[in-house]
Amino acid sequence: MTIQPKPVYLDEKLDEVRQSGRLDYRSKALPTWCPGCGYFAMVESLTAVLNRMQLPHKDTVIVSGIGCASRFPFFISTYGIHTLHGRALPVATGIKMANDRLHVIVVGGDGDGFAIGGGHVPHAARRNVDITYLLFDNGVYGLTKGQTSPTSVLGFRTSTSPYENPDRPLNPLLMVLSHGASWVGQAYAGKPDHLTEMIAAAVAHRGFSYLNILSPCVTFDKTERTYSNLGLQVADLPANHDSTNVAMAMAAAMRTDHPLLGLYYKEDRPTLNENLDSLAAKAGAGTPAAGKKPVRAA
Amino acid sequence: MPDTTPAATAPHYVIIGVGVSGSQAAAELRDHDRTARITIITASRLPFYQRYDLPRVFNGVHDWRTFMVHQPGYYSDNRITLRRDTRVGGIDAKNRLLHLTHKETVHYDKLLVASGGRPYVPEHLVDYRRLMFGWGSFEDAMAVRQALPDGGHALLLGGDMIGLDLARTLIATGHRVTLVAGEHSFWPHQVPATERPKYLAALQALGLELLEEGDLGGIVAVEQSVAGLPARRVVFGDGSDLHGDVVMPFFGLAPQVEFMAGAGPDIERGLLVQRSLRTTDEHIYAAGNVCQIWSEKDRRYKFYNGWKNVRLMGSVAAANMTGGSDEFRSNPDAEALRLDDQGRIQSPFWEYQ
Amino acid sequence: MSPATTDHGGKGAMTATDIQIAICGSAGDGTIAAGNILRNALATAGYRVISFDVYPPEIRGFGKCISRLRITTEQAYSLKEKSDCLISLDDSHTIPHVGEVRDFGAVIFEAKPVAQVPEGGHITAHVRPGQIPYGFSIREISEQATSSNRSRNVVALAIMAGLFGLDKGPFRQTIDSTFGKKNKKVAEVNLDAFETGYAVGAATFKLDSVKFGPPGKSVRQGKVTILSGNAATVRGLLDAGIDCYFGYPITPATSIMERLAVEMPKRGKRLLQTEDEISAIAATVGAGYAGARAATATSGPGLALMMEMLGLGTIAEVPAVVLVSQRGGPSTGMPTKTEQSDLNAAVYGSHGDSPRIVIAPTNVEGCYRCAGKAFEMAEAYQTPVIVLLDLYLSNRYETVVLANEAPFNPDCNKRWRRTERDEVYRRFAASDDQISARAIPGDEGGMHVVTGLEHNELGRPNDTPEIHTAMSVKRHDKLKAALRHPDFTICKRFGDDGPIDVGLLGWGSTFGECLEAMFMARAEGIRCAAMKVVMLSPFPADPVAEFMDDCKAVLVPELNFQGQFARLVQAELARPVVPLAKVSCGPMRVEDIVEEIRRLAAQVHQPLAAE
Incomplete structure (x- = not known):
């Protein structure tokens, strides 16, 4: 199956979209992505989810690092902070610790999250910071015009690996599962409805939710992660998958030849802020800090 | 001070006591030997000071520094190590070692015992x-x-x-x-x-x-x-x-010689020395109120007192420890008590005034 | 209060008590603990105390520790070159420091070591002829009193207290509260050790010339407490209402986080030990963006890692407070040695034109004020603020007088409020003071995106020359208001008024030595004054220039090799100064400054005596 990107797509859907209320969460800025980029689907899915859940604009913050995906906050009409390459997670941690009422959604790409920012993922996951991390995994650095990323496949040719990529790709799902993320799932930009459901579930989760979103880069990867290749490779998690079983989730994450879509793992455990509050209660704080806005932000 | 720092091979002269004789000996040892290591060991907390002057505390002199004979810099200028608040527990004359009560052992080449007398x-x-x-x-x-x-x-x-x-x-x-x-x-x-x-x-x-x-x-x-x-x-x-x-x-005064018991040198009441101030151990000398010196005239070992005698002993010991062949000769005046024309007592003991 | 004020008072000509005690031993001897007890006891007694501990980089065991305390009737500004009394808990460590004791000062040591000592290895071989040796059977006394040698440190202190005739009460009180927290029995044992040691000291004939006078009267009144620089910093952060703290352990800043980790949860506030300094500053910026008073503390290596994020704070105009306790560098350098060599990094660091506020307290009380005021400034001017401490300031203790009410404004935000007329919120809107009204996530209608990209008034990416120029102007000009920040001393002159021969321009922890040196030089008849500069960025050009107008020569003492502050002054004012830049691995010697003052005074040929 081949999907040819056509600018007319939006025009045709405009009325439907306007009525759906999704545009309530879109800013007036137009995305700067290449036509056909998988990231358009993600904007659509996220705005749909925000609309469905009716998260207040004023209480929602989109946090990003640097990369194609990290332009995301500019296209959403909530609060947003476009930070540094690789540093979205710790910034988001600070925001969430400062104000429990905020819904914090981090968006970023594979280079941002697993190369330069790789040191932060384990800690956001193990602390169970109550944020959603949407990782747009296209296996290439797009903003800097096509270099090898930590999830680029072996043998991939780019401007920085002109002969071939000699490095084995990372397995983000396996990593976050081992780091102790309390919600782990995978979606594909080519399946927008499923993507929307997965984002909805990730945002609804109380704790650190990690959604790996496979996406093609139509400009800098014409051979590996194309819509046609990915469309043939992806499959749903088997019906008997037990999303409370981390070993089973890890086994599924190993299936890199045929990426499996769906909810890998979900666990209910106290979030960072909850842990800090019970610690405060032990230390004798008069009132728990949970849900309380900072004094000066009132 | 010009010249040299002590070489590793330089002899180590150790003096026990920082009274008149010990201090005199230290000064003259330095004159005789520019490179030697010189160490004074004393139980006192103070450097050499004028004990004869102590009655002055009743004249309102209450600062011990007034009694100090040398400024503190004297010791470093002359490279004399002054070890105070330090007690000798015993002596191993065979190996020429002093055992200090704080579990330190100090080697000497020549030892001068000038520990004086106590009341x-x-x-x-x-x-x-x-x-x-x-x-x-x-x-x-x-x-x-x-x-x-x-x-x-x-x-x-x-x-x-x-x-x-x-x-x-x-x-x-x-x-x-x-x-x-x-x-x-x-x-x-x-x-x-x-x-x-x-x-x-x-x-x-x-x-x-x-x-x-x-x-x-x-x-x-x-x-x-x-x-x-x-x-x-x-x-x-x-x-x-x-x-x-x-x-x-x-x-x-009674000589302070307890720490010398069993060390080797002969003791009667004080350490017995020849007129060279050498004890019966060739490496050990004694001077001041701690020693009895052989008197040819009286055919016995005698104590000699008075600051002039005691100082002279320091000089003689220092000379002989560095290879000299000096002999102690008491100043006859130093032993004489007399009444002057006005019937006042005159003693060499008081002569320092 | 004018930001640049003149103080003619200075230190009185006569102080009844001015005694410095040094305690030296290995880490296992309880050296630092003894220093803590002595410090708290003497502060309780009503003396002014300034103290500084030097400890080894090694974690435990045999490294050398020295605790030095200067005890005065009126507040002193630095430690003295010479100590009046040295207490040895380990001769091998203490022997190299015996020379620190002045003539006719006291050296207290163990007269009955437990193990054989090599020849010349006992401290009696090293006590100078002018010093008074006091050997005591410290271990035996401890064993008699407590059937263990663990109280040797307390016994040694007690002997000293008895010898000098200090009041027992404050010592008993301090020992009781120090050990009683853990275990009543331990406190009793140590009190026994103290009583026994005290009696021995009191029965010993005192030959040294160390004399304690009664504590000063003024000190007895008012709320006086003794704090380290880091403890005062923590107090300032708490009193200013810190909401969030993020940190990564690093010497000598760690104790800030350790204290906050105890205090913040009690107040329902949140502290997180992050995975590195990058995440510490990132979370601080995140929390600041979300409206919290957030801070992080680090040292030079951590500051280097934070640089990129500080730049984001500047361009995105987010408040953040970064406390930097400097140590010897570059790289890992000397983690346990003080230095003032991160001025350049603090003032000029990060890439691009990234101005920020940098303030450097000069004493422990200043640590308190600067820490609290940093929150005010970060909020008011929407910018990262660096508070530049150093190991000598972080770890030294001083008696300080704290106001009963926290002297900090709990809210300095220029807050955006939605009005009927608002069409769209302009986060970076132009205004007279170049400070734009700020909306914070949670504010209705204030939704916007901030970014590290150059942006227009709306916060949208824009890289035109007009916008970049306008925004560069905005980011630099808005900080100038900090020079007039309410109730904050950006610089202050001490000493002689009017024209002078030698002016000292000092900053940070070294200013205490500058003041002491100035007093000494004045006593010698040299016309001399000293100005402390607390705000390093933006630079208080006018008052500093005014001060320099009065000086025939300007000396800038500081603890770094490059003369970083001297260069800053010269760059800002285009006037010559004489740097006195030392990398001596410890506080600057007052005598070194005085010598330089004498040299300069002779050069300008105008000693007071000649007038």
Whole structure:
């Protein structure tokens, strides 16, 4: 199956979209992505989810690092902070610790999250910071015009690996599962409805939710992660998958030849802020800090 | 100081004691040997100071630094290591090692024992030591100064020349002094029985109140006094007693040689030395009030006293420790006690003034 | 209060008590603990105390520790070159420091070591002839009193206290509260050790010339407490209402986090030990963006890692407070040695034109004020603020007088409020003071995106020359208001008024030595004054220039090799100064400054005596 990107797509859907209320969460800025980029689907899915859940604009913050995906906050009409390459997670941690009422959604790409920012993922996951991390995994650095990323496949040719990529790709799902993320799932930009459901579930989760979103880069990867290749490779998690079983989730994450879509793992455990509050209660704080806005932000 | 720093092979001269003889020896050792290591070891907390001047604490001189003979820089200028508050526990003469009580061992090439004498307390008074004040150090002097009120009454037992010197100052500073005289009076001078009344009269002329221990049946006890009376009471054999604010024994000096016991060199009361001041151990010398020097004339080992003699011993020892062949010769004057034209006592002991 | 004020008072000519005590031993001897007890006891007694501990980089065991305390009737400004009393808990460590004791000062040591000492290895071989040796059987006394040698440190202190005739009460009180927290029994044992040691000291004839006078009267009144620089910093952060703290352990800043980790949860506030300094500053910026008063503390290596994020704070105009306790560098350098060599990094660091506020307290009380004021400034001027401490300031203790009410404004935000007329919120809107009204996530209608990209008033990416120029102006100009920040001393002159021969321009922890040096030089008849500069960025050009107008020569003492502050002054004012830049691995020697003052005074040929 081949999907040819056509600018007319939006025009045709405009009325439907306007009525759906999704545009309530879109800013007036137009995305700067290449036509056909998988990231358009993600904007659509996220705005749909925000609309469905009716998260207040004023209480929602989109946090990003640097990369194609990290332009995301500019296209959403909530609060947003476009930070540094690789540093979205710790910034988001600070925001969430400062104000429990905020819904914090981090968006970023594979280079941002697993190369330069790789040191932060384990800690956001193990602390169970109550944020959603949407990782747009296209296996290439797009903003800097096509270099090898930590999830680029072996043998991939780019401007920085002109002969071939000699490095084995990372397995983000396996990593976050081992780091102790309390919600782990995978979606594909080519399946927008499923993507929307997965984002909805990730945002609804109380704790650190990690959604790996496979996406093609139509400009800098014409051979590996194309819509046609990915469309043939992806499959749903088997019906008997037990999303409370981390070993089973890890086994599924190993299936890199045929990426499996769906909810890998979900666990209910106290979030960072909850842990800090019970610690405060032990230390004798008069009132728990949970849900309380900072004094000066009132 | 020009010249050299001590070489590893330079000899190590160790002196025990920082009195007149030890300090004199250190100075002259440095003159004789520019490269030697010189160490003075003393139990005192203070560097060399003028003990003969101590009565001045009653003249209002209360800072020990006033009594200091050398400025502190003297020792480093002359590369003399001065180790104070340090005690020698024993000597291993065979291996030429000093064992210090703080578990340190110090090697010497030549050792000079100049540890001096401490006030001698006769056996019948030993038990009362706690109730009496000694007089040998600055600390002692200040303790007496504190215990004796202005115009207070000091009871001096024995009456050696050190005590009589103090008595002169006490009287001059408005105190009352009673001397209980006995066989040790005028120590280290020997006063013939015939001369004695004349000298005692001279003391009375100075203002001392005088009692003869013998006439009173000897001292039986020193006691704490009852309230309302001066702090101390001295009880005599004939039942009479005497009250005073402080009681001080002045029976001459006893050499401090305990740490030399069993070390090798011969000891009678003090360390026995030839006129070269060498002991029977070729590496060990002695000088000052700690040693008895062979007298050809008297055919016995004699103590020699007085600061001139003691200083001379330091010089002789230093010369001989560095290969010289000097001999100690007592200044005959240094041993003479006499009365001058006006009937005042003159002693080489006091001559420093 | 004028930001640049003149103080004619200075230190009185006579102080009744001015005694410095040093305690030296290995880490296992309880050296630092003894210093803590002594410090708290003497502060309780009503003396002014300034103290500084030097400890080894090694974690435990045999490294050398020295605790030095200067005890005065009126507040002193630095430690003295020479100590009046040295207490040795370990001769091998203490011997190299014996020379620190002045003539006729006291050296207290163990007279009965437990093990054989090599020849010349006992401290008695090293005590100078002018010093008074006091050997005591410290271990035996400890064992008699407590059937263990663990109280040797307390016994040694007690002997000293007895020898100098100090009041027992404050010591008993301090020992009781120090050990009683853990275990009543331990407190009793140590009190026994103290009593026994005290009696021994009191019965010892005192030959040194160390004399304690009664504590000063003024000190007895008012709320006086003794704090380290880091403890005062923590107090300032708490009093200013810190909401969030993020940190990564690093010497010598760690104790800030350790204290906050105890205090913040009690107040329902949140602290997180992050995975590195990058995440610490990132979370601080995140929390600041979300409206919290957030801070992080680090040292030079951590500051280097934070640089990129500080740049984001500047361009995105987010408040953040970064406390930097400097140590010897570059790289890992000397983690336990003080230095003032991160001025360049603090003032000029990060890439691009990234101005920020940098303030440097000069004493412990200043640590308190600067820490609290940093929150005010970060909020008011929407910018990262660096508070530049150093190891010597972080770890030294001083008696400080704290106001009963926290002297900090709990809210300095220029807050955006939605009005009927608002069409669209302009986060970076132009205004007279170049400070734009700020909306914070949670504010209705204030939704916007901030970014590290150059942006227009709306916060949208824009890289035109007009916008970049306008925004560069905005980011630099808005900080100038900090020079007039309410109730904050940006710089202050001490000493002689009017024209002078030698002016000292000092900053940070070294200013205490500058003041002491100035007093000494004045006592010698040299016309001299000293100005402390607390705000390093933006630079208080006017008052500093005014001060320099009065000086024939300007000396800038500081603890770095390059003369970083001297260069800053010269760059800002284009006037010559004489740097006195030292990398001596410890506080600057007062005598070194005085010598330089004398040299300069002789050069300008105008000593007071000649007038």
